[in-house]
Amino acid sequence: MLVLIRAVIGRDLRLAMRRQADIVAATFFFIIVVSLFPLGVGPDADQLRKLAPGVLWVAALLATMLSLPRLFADDHRDGTLEQLALAPQPLGLIVFGKVIAHWLVAGLPLVLLAPVLGIQFDLANDALAVLTLSLLIGTPALSGIGAIGAALTLGVRGGGVLLSLLVLPLYVPVLIFGAGAVDATVSGLGPQAHLSLLGALALGGVFFAPWPTAAALRIALE
Amino acid sequence: MLEASKLECVRGERRLFAGVSFRLDGGEMLYLQGRNGSGKTSLLRMLCGMTPAASGEIRWRGKPIRKLGEEFRSELCYLGHQNAIKEELTPLENLLSAARLAQEALDEDSALDALEQVGLHGREDLACRYLSQGQKRRAALARLVHEKRALWVLDEPYVALDTAAVDLVARLIGAHLQRGGLTVLTTHQSVAVPAGAVRELWLGTEEAGDARHALTEC
Amino acid sequence: MHWNSLGDFLAMGNHGLYVWGSVAVMALLMVAEPMLLRRGRKKLVARLKRQLRAERSEARAASEPLTTTRRSHG
Amino acid sequence: MSNRVINWFRYASPQTFYPLAGKLIPWFWALAAIFGVAGLSIGFLLAPTDAQQGEGYRIIFLHVPASWMSMFIYLVMAFWAGTGLAFNTRLSGMMASALAPTGALFAFLSLWTGALWGKPMWGAWWVWDARLTSELILLFLYIGFIALQAAIDDPRRADKAGAILALVGVVNIPIIYFSVKWWNTLHQGASVSLTKAPSMAAMMLWGMLLCALACWMYSIAVALMRVRTIMLERERHTDWVRALLGERE
Numbered sequence: 010m011l012v013l014i015r016a017v018i019g020r021d022l023r024l025a026m027r028r029q030a031d032i033v034a035a036t037f038f039f040i041i042v043v044s045l046f047p048l049g050v051g052p053d054a055d056q057l058r059k060l061a062p063g064v065l066w067v068a069a070l071l072a073t074m075l076s077l078p079r080l081f082a083d084d085h086r087d088g089t090l091e092q093l094a095l096a097p098q099p100l101g102l103i104v105f106g107k108v109i110a111h112w113l114v115a116g117l118p119l120v121l122l123a124p125v126l127g128i129q130f131d132l133a134n135d136a137l138a139v140l141t142l143s144l145l146i147g148t149p150a151l152s153g154i155g156a157i158g159a160a161l162t163l164g165v166r167g168g169g170v171l172l173s174l175l176v177l178p179l180y181v182p183v184l185i186f187g188a189g190a191v192d193a194t195v196s197g198l199g200p201q202a203h204l205s206l207l208g209a210l211a212l213g214g215v216f217f218a219p220w221p222t223a224a225a226l227r228i229a230l231e
Numbered sequence: 232m233l234e235a236s237k238l239e240c241v242r243g244e245r246r247l248f249a250g251v252s253f254r255l256d257g258g259e260m261l262y263l264q265g266r267n268g269s270g271k272t273s274l275l276r277m278l279c280g281m282t283p284a285a286s287g288e289i290r291w292r293g294k295p296i297r298k299l300g301e302e303f304r305s306e307l308c309y310l311g312h313q314n315a316i317k318e319e320l321t322p323l324e325n326l327l328s329a330a331r332l333a334q335e336a337l338d339e340d341s342a343l344d345a346l347e348q349v350g351l352h353g354r355e356d357l358a359c360r361y362l363s364q365g366q367k368r369r370a371a372l373a374r375l376v377h378e379k380r381a382l383w384v385l386d387e388p389y390v391a392l393d394t395a396a397v398d399l400v401a402r403l404i405g406a407h408l409q410r411g412g413l414t415v416l417t418t419h420q421s422v423a424v425p426a427g428a429v430r431e432l433w434l435g436t437e438e439a440g441d442a443r444h445a446l447t448e449c
Numbered sequence: 450m451h452w453n454s455l456g457d458f459l460a461m462g463n464h465g466l467y468v469w470g471s472v473a474v475m476a477l478l479m480v481a482e483p484m485l486l487r488r489g490r491k492k493l494v495a496r497l498k499r500q501l502r503a504e505r506s507e508a509r510a511a512s513e514p515l516t517t518t519r520r521s522h523g
Numbered sequence: 524m525s526n527r528v529i530n531w532f533r534y535a536s537p538q539t540f541y542p543l544a545g546k547l548i549p550w551f552w553a554l555a556a557i558f559g560v561a562g563l564s565i566g567f568l569l570a571p572t573d574a575q576q577g578e579g580y581r582i583i584f585l586h587v588p589a590s591w592m593s594m595f596i597y598l599v600m601a602f603w604a605g606t607g608l609a610f611n612t613r614l615s616g617m618m619a620s621a622l623a624p625t626g627a628l629f630a631f632l633s634l635w636t637g638a639l640w641g642k643p644m645w646g647a648w649w650v651w652d653a654r655l656t657s658e659l660i661l662l663f664l665y666i667g668f669i670a671l672q673a674a675i676d677d678p679r680r681a682d683k684a685g686a687i688l689a690l691v692g693v694v695n696i697p698i699i700y701f702s703v704k705w706w707n708t709l710h711q712g713a714s715v716s717l718t719k720a721p722s723m724a725a726m727m728l729w730g731m732l733l734c735a736l737a738c739w740m741y742s743i744a745v746a747l748m749r750v751r752t753i754m755l756e757r758e759r760h761t762d763w764v765r766a767l768l769g770e771r772e
Contacts, residue, residue, distance in 0.1 A: 016331040027319035027358070088313025095279055096333050097305030103332070157691055161684050165674045174670055175688060178663040179695050182702035189706060206705075210698070221687050224608075228683045231282050243677060244760055452568065462578035464643050471582045471636040475589070478628055483745055490752045497759050498768050 013098055017106025018113070024083075025114045031076065036118045039072040043126045054131045061130035062140060062191035069119050069144060069187075070180050073151045076115040077176070078169050080107065080159040081226065094230055100223035104160075108152050108219060116148030132191075139194040139204075146207045147187040153214030154179050160225035183210055232256050233278070233382060233413055238287035240273045247273055248434050251287070257381075257411040258427050260404065264417070265434030271417040272312065274434065275386050278415055279309045291382070305334075306381045310388060314371035318360040322351050322370040325359060329374060337377060345376035349399065364391045372396075375403045383407060385416040397422055537754045538763045540614055544747040551747070555740035562733030570726050579643045583727075586636035588735040589629045590654070592742055593661060594696075596626035600668075601693035604686030614750075616682025617757070619689060620672055621750035625742050627665035633658050653707040657700045664692045678757050 025032060046064045047057055084090035093103050123144050127137045158176035162168040190203035232255065239249040247270030255261050263271050276282040278289060280296045280303065289296050296303045316325050323342055330337035346355050349369040359367055368391045375383070383404070389397050401422050404414050408427025452458040461468040566584030573580040600622045607615030637655050638648045649655070668688055675681035758764045 013332070013334060016328065020328045020332070023324070024317060024319055086313075087317065088311050088315035089317060091281065091309065091311050091313075092315045092329060093332060094281065095304050095307060095309050097301045098334065099301070157687070161671060161688055162674075165671075167674060171667075171670055171674055174663070175667040178660050178667065178699075179691070181660055182695075182698050185702045185706045206702075221691055225684060225687050227281075228680055228687070231680060458567075461581065462572065464577060464579035467579055467639040467643050468581050471585050471639045474635050475585050475632050478632060479741060482625070482628060483748060486745065486748045486752065490748070490755075493752055493755055494768065497755065497764070500759070501765060501768050 010098070010102060013096075013102055014106040014109070017103050018110045021107055021110030022113060025110070031079065032114055032118065035072050035076045035115055036122065038075055039068050039119055039122065040126065042068040042071060044129065047129065057130045058132060058136075058195070061127060061132050061136075062143075062188040062195075064130070065123060065126060065140060065144075066147075066184050066188040069123075069148065070151065070177065070184060072119060073115055073148070073155055074173050074176065076111070077155040077159045078162070078172055080111055080156060081163050081229075082159075082168075085163055085229070090226065091230060094227060100226060101219040104156060104219035104222045104226070105215070108149075108156050108215060108222075111156070112149045112152040116144075116152055119148060120144045133195075136191055136194050139200045140191045143187045143190040143200070143204060143207060146204060146211050147183050150183050150207075150211040150214030151180060153211075153216075153218035154183075156222045157218050157225060160222045160229060163226065163229040183207065183214075186210065232292055233415075234290040234293075235278070236288050236290075238274065238277060238289070239285040240270050240277065240282075241285040242270070242273060246285075249286075251432070251434070253430065253432055255413050255415070255430065257413060258408050260408055260414040260416065260424060260427050260429050262418075262429055262431045263415060263434065264431060269434040271434060272386055275309075275311075275384050275415065275417065278384055279307060280304070307384065308374070308378050308380045308382065309384045309386075310371060310374070311386050314367050316359050316367050316371050319358060321356050321358055322346055322362070322373065323355040325370060326373055341377050342373075345373040346370070348376050349373045350396065365393060365396070368392055369396055372400055372403075375400070375407075378407070379410075381412050383412065383414045383416075385414065387417055387419070389418050389420050389422060401425065537613060537617070537758055538761075541751060541754050541763075541767075544751055548744050548747050551740045551744035555737050555744060557737075558733050558740060559737035562730050562735075562737055565726060565730035566734060570730055576644060579640065582636050582640040584730055584734050586633060586640060587731055588738040589633040589636060590658060591735055592738045593626055593629035593633050593658065593665075595739075596622050596629065596742060597661065597664070597689075597696065598693065600626060601689045604689040607682055608686045608690075613757075616679070616686065617750050617753045618746070619682070619685060621746045621753055622742075623665055623669050623672070623685075624749070625745050627662060627669065629738070629742075630658055630662040630665055634662065651707065653700070653704040656703045656707070657696075660699055660703070661696065664696075668692070 043065055046060065050056060050060065081090060084093065094100055096103065120141060123141045124137050127140050132140065155172075155176050158172045158179075161175060162172045165171060186203045186207040190200035190207065193203055194200045234254045236252045237249075238251040240247040240251075247268075251274065253261060263274065265271050273282060277284050280289075280300075283297075291299055291303050291306070315329070316322075317328075320328065323339070323346060326342045326345065327337060327339065330342070343355060346352065349372055351366060351369055351373065354362065354366065359370060362370065372388065372392075385404075388400050392400065397420070401424050404416070405425035405427060407414060408424065414427075459465055459469070562584065567581055570581070572578055600619045603615045603619040603622070606612065607619065634655065637652075637658065641650050641652075641655075642648050668685055671688055672681045672685045675684055755764055755767075
């Protein structure tokens with residue numbers, strides 16, 4: 010089981026490395042969206058500090074959305090998805106591996122960039138740390154939940170827009186607890202409650218979402 | 232070993248075929264023929280368990296494949312229309328990662344050997360995107376060289392191949408049948424397979440929507 | 450009865466706009482939905498009938514010469 | 524036992540369900556009208572003024588049933604979706620797709636009446652109240668479901684994909700509601716709530732229940748109407764639809 014998951018992750022990471030343009034594009038999208046906000050709302054440091062968690066989190070949601078359509082589409086196009094579906098293991102495990110790989114490629118860069126971008130918004134050190142931590146815990150949930158949407162819209166007309174329509178409402182709890190953790194730190198309440206709820210969501214997203222995703226993939230392959 | 236009874240296939244609003252039944256035992260090959268759009272690929276996908284049949288049942292070793300699931304898939308090797316080749320990876324990487332995902336033990340030496348047999352010697356480390364159509368197909372077919380699973384389901388295996396490669400694939404299928412394996416394949420080229428019994432199945436569409444099929448033994 | 454006059458009833462204690470705005474939109478949509486459904490259904494039935502007629506006449510037209518040719522072949 | 528199962532599956536076949544639904548629809552319309560008239564006359568003619576909110580509170584006789592229905596219809600939709608996936612019955616998927624637009628309609632009405640109630644009470648058309656926000660997200664979920672089904676051409680695939688989405692949604696709704704509520708209390712949002720504020724006199728409760736029943740009957744009637752249309756469309760090549768259409772010629 011572990012061997013299989015490792016094989017899937019290894020394959021997807023290698024593919025991503027051969028096609029770095031995708032990762033770089035999504036990452037720069039994140040940077041640009043976050044950097045545009047101060048230009049829109051003005052450079053007032055107090056206001057920026059207040060906006061920072063929400064802006065960074067919403068930008069993270071959008072950046073994740075950007076890379077989701079390709080999660081299964083490439084494999085679907087060249088026929089490898091059929092092979093994965095016919096492999097003698099539960100498809101859910103393979104999806105689990107792909108979700109992890111997607112997070113490593115699309116989620117982790119956002120986590121690493123967050124402290125740097127947070128500085129643009131004049132966040133204090135503890136808030137920066139919590140922001141990074143909340144993204145670290147929360148972005149796997151984005152990959153997991155997003156995979157369901159990616160599988161449901163596989164090979165469907167206007168899949169990209171539809172994907173955001175399906176997935177963004179489901180991202181609401183992650184957004185609330187993620188941005189809320191930073192808010193709670195700033196207002197002195199302490200982020201523990203938010204972070205543990207976020208952790209629960211991430212566990213749910215990563216471990217439960219692969220099964221409906223696998224079911225959706227089988228439907229797409231019919 | 233592989234039995235199909237009264238299979239029916241409906242695509243959209245069209246009924247492609249109905250009442251298709253056959254039985255295939257070890258060492259036998261089913262040669263599936265029919266015009267474009269007669270449902271050959273659909274039937275193959277049904278046999279793999281990917282597409283559910285509108286009605287009818289497929290049994291493997293006496294049990295319905297729906298219930299067998301992974302047990303059936305571990306004995307199945309499917310080669311579809313698409314090559315299932317990753318353009319970014321080299322033929323060697325493709326072969327190894329496909330084997331790993333199917334949880335088959337394939338070491339690098341056997342993989343290299345397989346690639347050499349299909350005539351990709353010297354191109355093992357070239358990304359597949361630089362290969363020609365025929366070479367890509369060869370890279371996909373390299374899986375068959377060391378494939379020991381009992382049931383091969385091949386969709387147009389000879390497409391885009393030159394005569395030497397067609398012969399090679401026919402030899403591989405022959406060896407597979409000799410080992411007691413089963414093969415179901417579609418093709419528009421008639422290629423003689425060196426060993427094993429061949430059955431033929433015609434899928435044809437009539438205006439009434441009923442399928443005409445005949446099972447002949449050679 | 451709670452109200453003294455129709456005017457009172459319509460004014461809803463200065464909240465008339467809000468109360469009647471809610472009632473109006475809700476009533477409008479809840480009447481419009483079944484009406485649209487009825488219309489859609491009628492259109493569908495008409496379309497399906499048209500298709501059916503076309504198919505039947507086609508089948509009739511096609512069946513006549515086809516049987517004769519078959520006979521001549523046989 | 525087995526007899527019963529067979530019976531159920533018989534009614535689950537479109538061929539038998541279609542005429543049955545046709546016979547039931549007028550009854551549900553009649554019930555909807557009776558409950559509606561009764562509920563609205565209690566709510567708008569008989570119920571006393573609320574001490575705190577004046578006459579504006581009467582919107583609850585519309586708002587609360589609409590909100591209940593929007594949530595309840597999603598549950599029913601998910602139920603049909605689940606049975607469709609489990610038993611592979613044709614009717615289930617059709618029922619789920621027939622319910623979605625009505626659910627979306629009620630979600631919209633709930634938002635509309637909520638906004639019209641909010642303006643006099645909170646002084647703003649829109650307040651990020653936990654209930655309103657959840658209702659908004661519920662509307663998005665409905666729209667996503669409808670859009671997904673519309674985008675897939677093959678009806679069977681559309682049914683199955685929609686079913687998975689509906690089930691994922693139904694698992695998520697409590698999480699979303701809880702998270703929005705949590706978010707709302709942290710940010711100290713609206714303190715007056717539409718559903719809690721008036722001290723529920725028995726008469727108000729009766730009015731609301733009757734209105735809710737009316738909405739319920741309405742939903743069933745409309746869903747049956749829609750499912751009949753869907754059946755005709757999808758089964759247009761089957762003998763029973765052909766016979767039905769031929770009869771009417």
